[in-house]
Structure formats: structure tokens, C-alpha cells
Amino acid sequence: MLHQFFGGVHPAGHKDLSAHKATVPLAKAPAQVVIPMSMHLGAPCKPVVAAGDTVKVGQRIGETAGLGAPIHASVSGKVVAVEERSYGGGGTMLSVVIENDFQDTPDPAIKHRDGVDALSGAEIIEIVKNAGITGMGGAGFPTHVKLSGAVGKVDTLIINGAECEPYITSDHRLMLERGEAVIGGARLLAKAVGLSEATIGIELNKPDAIEHLKSLAGGDIHVEGLKTRYPQGAEKQLIQMVTGRQVPPGKLPADVQCLVCNVATAAAVWDAVTEGKPLTHRGVTVTGGAVAEPVNLLAPIGTPVSHLIDMAGGFKTTPDRVLYGGPMMGNPIYDLDVPMMKSSNCILCLTAEEAATQDPAQTCIRCGKCVEVCPMKLTPLFMRMNVNKRRWAEVEALRVMDCIECGSCNYICPARLPLVQAFRTAKFAIRDEAAKAKARAEKEKEAAKA
Amino acid sequence: MNDYKDLKLTVASSPHVNSPVGTRALMLDVLIALVPALCVGVYVFGPRALALTVVSVIGCEVFEWLYRFLLKKPQTGGDLSAAVTGVLLAFVCPVSLPYWTILIGDFFAMFLVKQIFGGLGKNFLNPALAGRAFLMLSYAGLMSNWVKPGLNNWLGVTGSTADAITAATPLAAMHTGAMPTAELTDLFIGTVGGCIGEVSAVALLFGGVYLIVRGVISPRIPVTFLGTVALLTVIFSQGNPNVEWMLSQLLSGGLMLGAFFMATDYVTSPCTPKGEIIFGVGCGLLTVFIRYFGGFPEGVSYAILLMNICVPIIEKYTHPSRFGLSKADIKAAKAAAKAAKKGGETA
Numbered sequence: 072m073l074h075q076f077f078g079g080v081h082p083a084g085h086k087d088l089s090a091h092k093a094t095v096p097l098a099k100a101p102a103q104v105v106i107p108m109s110m111h112l113g114a115p116c117k118p119v120v121a122a123g124d125t126v127k128v129g130q131r132i133g134e135t136a137g138l139g140a141p142i143h144a145s146v147s148g149k150v151v152a153v154e155e156r157s158y159g160g161g162g163t164m165l166s167v168v169i170e171n172d173f174q175d176t177p178d179p180a181i182k183h184r185d186g187v188d189a190l191s192g193a194e195i196i197e198i199v200k201n202a203g204i205t206g207m208g209g210a211g212f213p214t215h216v217k218l219s220g221a222v223g224k225v226d227t228l229i230i231n232g233a234e235c236e237p238y239i240t241s242d243h244r245l246m247l248e249r250g251e252a253v254i255g256g257a258r259l260l261a262k263a264v265g266l267s268e269a270t271i272g273i274e275l276n277k278p279d280a281i282e283h284l285k286s287l288a289g290g291d292i293h294v295e296g297l298k299t300r301y302p303q304g305a306e307k308q309l310i311q312m313v314t315g316r317q318v319p320p321g322k323l324p325a326d327v328q329c330l331v332c333n334v335a336t337a338a339a340v341w342d343a344v345t346e347g348k349p350l351t352h353r354g355v356t357v358t359g360g361a362v363a364e365p366v367n368l369l370a371p372i373g374t375p376v377s378h379l380i381d382m383a384g385g386f387k388t389t390p391d392r393v394l395y396g397g398p399m400m401g402n403p404i405y406d407l408d409v410p411m412m413k414s415s416n417c418i419l420c421l422t423a424e425e426a427a428t429q430d431p432a433q434t435c436i437r438c439g440k441c442v443e444v445c446p447m448k449l450t451p452l453f454m455r456m457n458v459n460k461r462r463w464a465e466v467e468a469l470r471v472m473d474c475i476e477c478g479s480c481n482y483i484c485p486a487r488l489p490l491v492q493a494f495r496t497a498k499f500a501i502r503d504e505a506a507k508a509k510a511r512a513e514k515e516k517e518a519a520k521a
Numbered sequence: 522m523n524d525y526k527d528l529k530l531t532v533a534s535s536p537h538v539n540s541p542v543g544t545r546a547l548m549l550d551v552l553i554a555l556v557p558a559l560c561v562g563v564y565v566f567g568p569r570a571l572a573l574t575v576v577s578v579i580g581c582e583v584f585e586w587l588y589r590f591l592l593k594k595p596q597t598g599g600d601l602s603a604a605v606t607g608v609l610l611a612f613v614c615p616v617s618l619p620y621w622t623i624l625i626g627d628f629f630a631m632f633l634v635k636q637i638f639g640g641l642g643k644n645f646l647n648p649a650l651a652g653r654a655f656l657m658l659s660y661a662g663l664m665s666n667w668v669k670p671g672l673n674n675w676l677g678v679t680g681s682t683a684d685a686i687t688a689a690t691p692l693a694a695m696h697t698g699a700m701p702t703a704e705l706t707d708l709f710i711g712t713v714g715g716c717i718g719e720v721s722a723v724a725l726l727f728g729g730v731y732l733i734v735r736g737v738i739s740p741r742i743p744v745t746f747l748g749t750v751a752l753l754t755v756i757f758s759q760g761n762p763n764v765e766w767m768l769s770q771l772l773s774g775g776l777m778l779g780a781f782f783m784a785t786d787y788v789t790s791p792c793t794p795k796g797e798i799i800f801g802v803g804c805g806l807l808t809v810f811i812r813y814f815g816g817f818p819e820g821v822s823y824a825i826l827l828m829n830i831c832v833p834i835i836e837k838y839t840h841p842s843r844f845g846l847s848k849a850d851i852k853a854a855k856a857a858a859k860a861a862k863k864g865g866e867t868a
Binding site: 386433469492 | 791
């Protein structure tokens with residue numbers, strides 16, 4: 072029943088560094104956590120605590136202002152500051168800094184919930200909203216918004232356990248250790264949008280996870296093994312793989328009657344609904360050739376990256392770069408004091424030998440491999456040619472806006488050209504020009520009125 | 522707050538890893554794939570085949586270095602693309618060709634075909650084939666002096682055209698519409714007259730399959746190229762039985778070398794999968810046309826050169842269809858564009 076997605080590459084997995092290691096809580100809790108008020112797409116939250124307040128684990132500290140998800144304290148203790156701090160999104164963000172009292176006193180509002188089966192879809196979505204759950208696999212889209220938009224529109228719920236990025240094993244471990252939560256969460260998500268079935272897609276390089284979930288799943292949850300190929304876990308590619316449908320340009324999965332949620336999101340939904348726990352902790356893989364002891368950790372959100380690296384035994388060699396996420400789509404970190412966030416599934420520390428090399432003297436040899444591997448059927452080499460000449464209209468006509476920045480073209484390029492960087496530049500320039508044109512048009516309109 | 526303040530961390534755009542296969546590795550694979558054909562060439566024509574190939578490689582590398590030195594451009598000799606051109610140019614020349622002649626070909630290929638357009642990736646003609654075409658026009662006699670194969674006729678390293686015992690090539694016979702005198706097995710193994718690297722179909726097939734297995738080239742161009750030639754020659758057979766005629770056509774001349782190593786040249790073949798298929802079919806069509814109706818017995822090199830020129834236009838019309846658009850969507854969009862154009866004209 073499975074379909075195929077276009078293109079794709081096979082980067083070296085390196086998952087054996089941490090795949091066999093159980094997820095463990097931090098041996099030493101961080102003395103301080105820094106919780107940024109934006110860990111999701113949309114508007115940053117408004118802090119509802121001030122310096123000097125004491126907070127408990129799970130207490131709400133950030134209230135949504137527009138599109139977003141509320142934010143909760145991940146440790147108990149005293150708020151020492153509410154100020155701008157550097158964070159993973161680049162630049163700085165208003166953050167709540169909490170001094171840990173190492174008591175982990177839970178918020179009294181967190182209670183085990185009975186009668187979960189009696190909950191309606193709308194009630195589940197309300198719980199998800201209050202628990203501050205966002206997509207835990209990548210962009211961090213608020214889950215309740217995604218669910219509300221999908222109610223009545225979708226016929227397929229896909230739970231994403233592909234974990235196609237090299238090095239990352241946090242979802243793999245989650246599926247092995249908390250299979251019941253993943254399956255239970257999948258059922259709740261299905262119910263929330265009015266479905267009775269869900270499909271969990273897992274890459275075949277995790278046979279133990281597939282076996283485990285199959286043994287737990289009933290007739291309503293289908294566990295599918297997917298041929299290992301990057302970017303299997305990209306939303307559009309996973310939908311194509313499972314249903315054969317292609318999300319049209321500029322449209323959302325709901326437009327092809329699909330909803331995709333990460334396995335970690337499903338487990339978070341399970342915890343929120345059955346235990347009343349908001350999203351305060353998550354599994355994170357700390358790995359790469361530069362760390363001494365690659366590990367899977369269950370860490371409070373807001374833990375400084377430097378503390379996570381300490382928990383992995385520190386660096387054994389000098390890292391060339393440290394990333395949020397995997398090597399294909401991860402974002403570089405330049406200051407190790409930044410906190411881990413709701414969407415941080417991995418802290419990857421690459422050595423210079425592991426990391427990509429760039430040689431500016433090389434030129435495109437027109438091998439066409441980038442065209443062959445592009446899952447969105449783009450022509451990266453022609454796009455880059457036009458980016459170099461700053462011909463934005465041509466780049467747009469070559470559909471640069473369809474690019475999902477998966478990095479497949481960049482990975483395969485024998486000349487090691489910085490293709491993704493070129494397309495990001497082009498997207499920025501095109502959006503910028505469109506905004507300027509809009510502003511100009513409005514100005515003229517007003518001038519005409521006056 | 523931590524001990525990591527002094528670290529110098531690289532901040533770069535994703536992805537942060539590269540495929541281990543770079544340009545140099547690809548070119549090295551092409552050179553490796555050409556070794557079997559070179560071995561058969563030396564076996565059939567003697568040590569001069571090796572000497573001529575080595576001279577050509579050195580010539581290409583030196584001319585590339587010289588051009589970039591004169592124009593103060595960064596040196597690119599390490600990518601081995603010039604070496605590939607050198608080997609391929611020698612492979613499409615007869616073994617008796619004087620050394621100075623092949624150096625002229627190297628000069629033409631490197632200076633005027635490749636570097637003057639900007640070097641690797643920018644030339645629109647295959648340098649080796651353009652070099653051969655130039656030599657063919659300038660030194661037709663030297664370029665069609667076919668040494669008889671076999672140990673007894675080996676040319677010494679210092680041997681020249683005058684020393685050669687010559688024989689007609691199988692293609693020359695077929696050009697007149699007669700079946701070649703050489704057995705199919707001779708054509709397959711390569712114990713026939715011809716250019717250094719083109720005689721042995723089996724060695725070239727071996728190299729071609731190596732390139733496909735290693736992922737250096739896709740099978741689209743060679744399969745469509747050879748398939749088109751096979752189809753046309755079996756239908757419009759000039760000999761009897763027609764399958765034997767077809768096999769003689771497939772195994773003789775520069776077809777195998779052209780299909781696996783020349784037409785698949787990255788720079789001068791289309792980058793789009795659909796374009797590669799059109800390109801391969803076009804090469805096959807032109808090869809048969811030239812072999813049947815042209816003045817020369819062999820048409821592979823001119824067929825590929827002509828198709829090289831068509832690459833930009835092939836690419837323009839073979840962009841992959843947009844992700845997420847069904848055939849109906851594309852039709853609707855086209856109709857809308859047409860209507861808009863019409864509206865614009867009338868207005």
C-alpha cells in the first residue's frame with residue numbers, strides 16, 4: 072500500500088552512537104533554566120511571572136498573545152529575571168530565568184485524569200492547547216491550532232516516526248520505551264480530529280521500534296515500515312509516501328485531507344490528557360563525534376545546551392560546530408549558553424572531519440545529481456545560477472518557494488556548492504521585495520485618496 | 522557560566538554534512554572505468570597506444586594549467602577533468618597518429634573548447650569530441666589511417682604512420698552496405714581495426730556498467746542511445762540476417778565509447794531526467810542517419826556534438842513538473858495562460 076516520494080539521498084546514519092542507550096533523566100539538574108517566550112511559530116508569549124516569584128514544575132509562566140502555545144516552568148524555584156536572552160532562534164528573545172531549587176515540586180493543578188475515553192474531540196484540543204504542546208519534530212507549529220484546522224477536513228492521520236535525520240535517536244528511544252504513550256497519543260489525536268484510525272510511519276532502520284509498536288497497536292493503529300531514505304520524515308514526503316497524495320504548492324497537509332504529527336508530540340498529548348502534565352520536558356539526543364559519551368536525555372526545557380553537553384561527558388575533541396537538530400537541517404549554535412527548546416530533538420556536536428567542507432574554487436559541473444535527488448522536483452543548479460545573478464523573478468519562476476530546505480541537493484553536490492544557503496537568500500529577497508511592493512502600492516493608494 | 526566560552530564554533534547554513542563523493546572522485550571513477558578499454562587497446566595495437574594516451578593526458582593537463590596561469594585564474598588541474606579529456610581524445614584517434622598531432626588536438630580541446638568558455642562546467646561541446654572533429658578536418662589522412670590489429674603489426678613507441686600496416690575498419694565495409702568481414706566475436710572483444718579506445722565493446726561495457734553501479738552516470742543516456750541505434754538498424758537493416766547487422770552496428774565504431782563515456786559527459790548533456798532521454802534518442806537517430814547517409818562511415822562523434830548544441834533548448838522544455846500539481850492542474854494553468862495572452866493581444 073505504500074507509495075514513493077521523489078528523489079532523496081542516503082547520508083551516513085551514525086545513529087549507532089546513541090541508538091542503544093536508554094533515555095535517562097539528567098544526572099545533575101541544571102542550576103538555572105532559561106525559558107524563551109517563543110518556542111513555536113507565531114507571536115511570542117507574554118510572561119505572567121516576574122522576578123522574585125516562586126514557581127512550581129508545570130506552572131504556566133507565559134500566556135499566548137495571538138497564534139501560539141502557552142509556556143510552563145520546567146523546574147521549581149525562584150524566577151530571577153525576565154529579560155532578553157540569546158536563544159536558539161537566532162538573536163535574543165524575552166526569557167524567564169528560573170533558579171532551580173532542586174525540589175521539582177509539581178504544580179498542584181497537575182492531576183491524573185480519569186474517564187479519558189469520555190472526552191470529546193474539542194475537549195482534547197482544549198487540553199492540548201493548555202498543555203502548550205507544539206510540533207516536536209521541527210518547526211514547532213502549535214499543535215492545537217493544527218488540530219482545530221484539521222477537524223472534519225482530514226481522512227488520514229499520520230504519526231511521524233521516520234526520524235530520517237542522521238545521528239538523532241530521541242524518537243527511536245521514545246518509541247521503544249514509551250510505545251504505549253505513542254499509541255495512546257495517536258488514538259487521542261485521531262479522536263480530536265474525528266478519525267478512528269492512524270498510521271505510524273517508521274523508517275526500516277529501526278526494526279525494533281517497528282516490532283514493538285506493532286505488538287502494542289490494535290487494529291486501529293497501522294504501523295508502516297518505510298524504506299530508509301532522507302527526507303522521509305519531511306511532512307510532504309511522508310504524506311506522499313503513505314497516501315500517494317502531493318500537497319499542492321503553498322497549501323497545507325489539510326488540503327489533501329492529511330494531518331501529520333510527530334511521535335514525540337503524540338506522547339506529549341498522551342501525558343497531557345491522562346496525567347494533566349503540560350509540556351515541560353522532552354527527550355533530546357546529545358551526540359556527534361565531538362562529545363565523549365553520546366546519550367539520550369530527558370531534560371527540562373530551558374536547560375542550557377552547555378549543561379546538556381556536560382551530561383554527555385563534555386567534549387572529547389574540539390567541536391567544529393554545535394547544532395540544534397540533525398546535520399541535514401539543523402541550525403548552528405554560536406553560544407553554548409542558549410537553552411534547549413520544545414522542538415530541540417538533538418544537540419549535535421560535529422568535529423571538523425565530520426562536518427561539510429566548502430571549497431570556493433569549485434564550479435558546478437552540471438552533473439544533474441541535484442535535480443535527481445530533489446524531493447520537490449526542483450532544478451537546484453538552474454536556481455543557483457539565477458541567484459548568483461540576483462535574478463529573483465527567474466528564481467521564483469523556478470519555484471524556489473517550493474523548496475523545503477531539506478539539503479539533499481547540497482549534500483549530493485560533488486562541487487560542494489552552498490545551494491541551500493543560496494535558496495534561503497533568494498526566499499528572503501523575494502519576500503522582501505514583495506513586502507516592499509505591497510507597501511509602495513498602499514502608499515500610492517493613500518496618496519490617490521488624499 | 523561554562524567552560525566553553527573560548528570555543529570557536531562554525532556558523533554555517535545547513536546541511537552540515539556532504540556526500541563523500543566530490544568532483545575529483547567522480548572523475549577518478551571515469552578514469553578507472555576507462556582502464557579496461559585501454560588495456561585492450563594496448564593488447565591490440567601495441568605500446569604506442571599507451572604512449573599516445575599518456576602524451577594526450579599530459580598535453581591536456583599542461584594546456585589547462587597554461588591557460589589558467591596566463592589568465593591568472595585559480596588552478597583546477599586537481600579535479601582530473603582534463604585528464605579524462607586527454608584519455609578520451611586519445612581513445613578516438615588511430616594509434617599511428619603522430620604525437621604532435623594529438624597535442625594540437627589537446628590544445629584545441631583545452632583552450633578553445635573548454636577554457637575559453639570559462640573552464641569546467643561552462644563548455645557547450647564535449648572537448649574530446651570537438652578536438653577529434655578538429656583533427657578530422659585538419660588531418661583527415663592521419664586520422665583515418667587504420668592499423669591492422671594483432672601482435673605482428675604492433676607499432677613501436679617511436680613508430681609512425683609510414684610504418685603502419687593498414688586495414689579497413691568494419692564500419693567502412695558496412696558504409697557500403699556490406700556485412701563486415703570481422704566476426705561478431707572479434708567486434709565484441711576488440712580485435713579489429715579502429716581507434717585506440719573504441720575497438721573493444723566488452724571492455725567499454727564493463728567500464729560503463731561500473732560507472733552506472735557506482736552511480737557516476739545514470740543509465741538513461743546510454744540505454745536510450747544504444748536502444749535507438751539497435752531499433753533503427755534492426756528495422757532498416759542493410760544486411761542479412763538483420764539481427765547480425767544490428768549487432769555489427771552496435772559493436773563497431775565508437776558507439777559503445779560514445780554512449781557510455783562521451784554522451785554522458787556531465788557538462789554537455791542535459792541535467793533533467795526527461796532531457797537525458799531525449800538527448801539519448803537524438804544521439805541514436807543522428808548516429809544512424811550519418812552512418813547510413815553521411816559521407817563518413819562513422820557518425821557517433823558528430824551525432825553527440827550536434828546533440829550537445831541542442832542541450833540548452835532540451836533543458837528548457839524538460840523541467841520536472843511541479844510537485845503537487847496534477848495533470849489537470851497543469852492543463853488548466855496552460856489554458857489560463859493562453860487565455861490571458863489572447864486577452865492581452867485583443868486589448
